[in-house]
Each structure stands twice: as structure tokens, then as C-alpha cells.
Amino acid sequence: MTGFLLRRLGQAIIVILGVTAVVFLLGQLIPGGQARAALGPKATPMQLSHFNIVNGFNESIWVQYWHYILRLLHGNLGYSYRNNQGVTSLILNRLPKTIVLVGAATLLAIFVSIPMGITQAVRRNSVFDYSATGVLFFLYAMPDFFIGEVLILYLSFDLHWFPSAPPTDASAWAVFTQPNAFFLPVLVLAVTSIAAYSRYMRGSMLETVAEDFIRTAQAKGAPPRRVLYRHALRNSLLPMITLIGLTLPAIIGGAIIVEDLFNYPGMGLLTVQSASNDDVPLVLGTTLVATIATVLGSLVADVLYAVADPRIRLGEG
Numbered sequence: 001m002t003g004f005l006l007r008r009l010g011q012a013i014i015v016i017l018g019v020t021a022v023v024f025l026l027g028q029l030i031p032g033g034q035a036r037a038a039l040g041p042k043a044t045p046m047q048l049s050h051f052n053i054v055n056g057f058n059e060s061i062w063v064q065y066w067h068y069i070l071r072l073l074h075g076n077l078g079y080s081y082r083n084n085q086g087v088t089s090l091i092l093n094r095l096p097k098t099i100v101l102v103g104a105a106t107l108l109a110i111f112v113s114i115p116m117g118i119t120q121a122v123r124r125n126s127v128f129d130y131s132a133t134g135v136l137f138f139l140y141a142m143p144d145f146f147i148g149e150v151l152i153l154y155l156s157f158d159l160h161w162f163p164s165a166p167p168t169d170a171s172a173w174a175v176f177t178q179p180n181a182f183f184l185p186v187l188v189l190a191v192t193s194i195a196a197y198s199r200y201m202r203g204s205m206l207e208t209v210a211e212d213f214i215r216t217a218q219a220k221g222a223p224p225r226r227v228l229y230r231h232a233l234r235n236s237l238l239p240m241i242t243l244i245g246l247t248l249p250a251i252i253g254g255a256i257i258v259e260d261l262f263n264y265p266g267m268g269l270l271t272v273q274s275a276s277n278d279d280v281p282l283v284l285g286t287t288l289v290a291t292i293a294t295v296l297g298s299l300v301a302d303v304l305y306a307v308a309d310p311r312i313r314l315g316e317g
Contacts, residue, residue, distance in 0.1 A: 005303065012299045016292055023288045024068050030280055033057065037280040038081040066295040077288065078281035081272075087285035090270065095289075098266035100175050101182065102255055105189035110244065113194045117201025117234070124206065132198075140195035148188040148261045155184065167263045185262045189255050200243055242301045 030037050035051040043051075054066055071078075077087040120129045139147070156164040158219050166174070166181045170189045175182045259268035267286060274282035 008299055008302050010294050015295045017296065019289065019291045020069065020072060021065070022067045023284050023291070024065050027280065027284050028064075029059065034280055037278060039253065054184075072288075080279055080282045082279040082282070084273075084279045087282050090282060091285060091289060093268065094265060094267050094270045097264070098255070098259070100173060101185060101259075101264065101266060102189055104175050104182075105186045105255075106193060106244070108186060108190040109193035109197055111138075112190070113197030114201050114237075114240070116194070117198040118205055118228075120198070120202040121205035121209065122228070136145035136195040136198055139191050140199075142192075144188055144192060144255070144257045145261055148184070148258060149193055151184050151188060152261075168257055185258050185264055188258050188261075197240065197243065200239055204239045205232060205283075206314065208232045241304045244301075 009223075028033055033048075033052070034055075034057060035048045036043065039047055039051060049058075056064060075088055077091065079085075080087050080090060083090060117131065120132055123129050152164050155161045162183050163181050164184070166178070166185065176187065209228075255266075256268035258264070258270055259266045260272045263269065267289075271283070271286045273279075274286065
């Protein structure tokens with residue numbers, strides 16, 4: 001197990017270094033350079049030159065990248081000149097809100113989709129299976145902003161059950177202390193995940209129940225419920241572990257469309273605002289955090305998969 005973890009960790013570090021190189025090069029490809037992006041189109045050549053000297057942009061690209069890596073190791077993602085604040089502090093202020101919001105939606109999707117997928121697999125080709133499949137395909141095909149707008153118009157404006165947007169000054173944990181205010185964004189985020197998770201769970205369960213060890217357990221006279229939950233469910237959850245582990249980038253990067261739709265002050269809305277204001281350091285910072293989260297999500301999924309199924313790490317060689 002230790003060798004497996006070290007191999008996966010080494011691969012993750014190499015990929016993260018590649019990600020930092022790509023993000024750094026994106027900053028170098030900005031028309032006019034970062035000095036022009038920070039100071040604006042009216043900046044004089046003298047001001048641009050002074051900015052480059054102060055920030056080290058007049059050095060060679062290799063020296064700049066080395067200093068960039070050193071700043072990252074110290075938790076410095078740059079400085080947002082539009083907000084007069086460090087990128088790291090801006091992200092740390094918004095990050096917990098997105099983690100809690102999307103985390104709550106993910107938990108809701110898991111608790112709904114796994115039982116639904118199991119029920120569909122057990123009642124394969126029944127009326128319930130066909131009806132659930134049609135509804136789930138419809139929801140999966142719908143974009144988040146459309147579902148959100150429909151829910152806002154119906155549940156907020158027509159029925160007045162929920163507010164159309166959560167309070168912007170609420171803390172990250174307000175999702176749990178004021179669930180009524182955050183019900184709509186959590187539901188919108190969970191809907192498409194429920195559709196995807198339940199379909200994966202149904203397919204995985206159908207493949208598992210066709211395996212020889214399930215037929216052997218049934219032939220030994222094991223109760224159907226025990227065969228289903230003791231033998232089939234555990235093996236069926238393996239693909240779900242990978243799928244859930246890969247949702248970490250969504251938690252870190254933020255649900256951009258949903259947060260913008262509901263004006264929720266998380267990472268997604270921060271990314272939209274930084275792009276609208278041409279805040280290059282902030283855009284690069286949020287991009288770097290989201291892409292690193294993708295690598296970490298894949299690493300977490302691999303580790304959980306190996307813990308759940310020892311055959312993965314034993315067959316690694």
C-alpha cells in the first residue's frame with residue numbers, strides 16, 4: 001500500500017508542476033504583459049517599465065518561473081490590483097463558502113442517487129425503472145442555469161417558498177443554519193449530480209449482480225437482502241468512489257453558473273467577477289487552484305479505490 005501511495009503521489013507532483021508551468025505561461029501570453037493588464041491602457045512606457053522592474057518581470061522567463069514557484073510554496077498566488085488585495089486572501093475568503101455549498105449538494109446527491117440506482121437495478125425494466133430513467137435523462141440534459149431559473153420563477157416568485165438568492169453576507173456554515181435560504185442553489189447543484197450518480201449506480205449494480213460470486217452466494221441459499229447489500233453493494237460502489245472523488249474540482253473551482261445565477265459569493269462568482277474586470281492575477285490564481293484540485297481529486301479517487309479493492313494496489317506491478 002505504501003508503494004502504491006508513493007507512486008500516485010509522485011505522479012500527482014509531476015502533474016502539478018506541469019499545471020503551474022501552463023498557468024505561468026498563460027500569464028506571459030497576455031497582450032502587453034501583466035504590467036499593461038494591471039495599469040491599464042493609459043499607462044506610460046515609464047510606468048510600465050517601473051512596474052516590470054519592481055515585480056521582476058524584466059528578468060528571464062526561467063528566473064520569473066523560479067520566483068513564481070517560490071511564491072507558490074509560500075502560499076502567495078499574486079496580488080489583485082483591481083481589489084488592492086492578495087489573491088490568496090481573496091480565495092481563502094470565498095473558498096469555504098463554495099466548499100460548504102457544493103459539499104452539501106454532493107451529499108444530497110449521494111444520499112438520493114445511490115438508493116435510486118439500487119432500486120432501478122433491482123426493478124430493472126419495470127415501470128419505475130423506465131420512468132426514473134426518462135426523468136433522469138431529462139434532468140441531466142438540462143443546463144444548470146435553466147433549472148435554476150425555472151425553480152426561481154416557480155418556487156420563489158410564484159409560491160414564495162424560498163428566497164431567490166441567499167444573503168451575501170452570510171457565513172459559510174449558513175447553509176446548515178439557514179437551510180431555507182440556501183435550498184435553491186443546493187438543489188440546482190444536486191439535480192444534475194443525482195442524474196449522473198444514479199445512472200452510474202444502476203449500471204454498476206447490474207454488472208455486479210451478473211458476476212459469478214453473486215450467483216454462488218444465491219446458490220448457497222443466502223437471503224436476497226444479504227446478497228444485495230453485503231455482496232453486490234460493496235463492489236458496485238467502486239465506480240462511484242472514482243466519480244465522487246473527481247467531484248473535488250467542482251468543490252474547489254466553484255459552481256460558476258449557479259453562484260453567478262444566485263449571486264452567491266463563492267469561488268465561482270469570484271472567477272466571473274475577476275474575468276469581467278480583467279483581473280489577470282486573480283483569474284490565474286483561481287485557475288491554478290481549480291486545476292490543482294483536479295489532480296488532487298484524481299489522487300483521492302485512486303487511493304479510495306485501492307482501499308476499497310485491494311486487487312487494484314496488488315496488481316499495480
